[in-house]
Amino acid sequence: MDRAARTPGFFARVYAVVGAIPRGRVATYGQVARLLGLPRGARAVGWALRALDDRTARRVPWHRVVGAGGRIALRSGPGPVLQRKRLAAEGVRFRGTHVDIARHGLTS
DNA sequence: CGTATGACGAGCC
């Protein structure tokens, strides 16, 4: 286990919240941050997910976290495609390039 | 301890 995931630090809490997102639904970085008690910590959440290594990523449903409005935040590499693919596999609908947040949002 | 870095977000243009 990585140090970040073992210690009761920020990363671990982010992973715990993300892990609680139900299958077929998505949450925004801002929402996750809010659940952690950091209304303006969306960016920090992004930092935590970015720090996921291949092994840790296997136990954290990072693909269920999207940007405000359902935007796929990943910009390059296999990430964006993989995320969209995984979400689609869970039945998540898209409206163009964005996730249909109104239909699959955490609180929706 | 100051500066840099992002998988962010809201405002503006």
Next chain:
DNA sequence: AGGCTCGCCATAC
């Protein structure tokens, strides 16, 4: 709609 700027936050150096 698409692109920029600026503010926020936890880390990395």
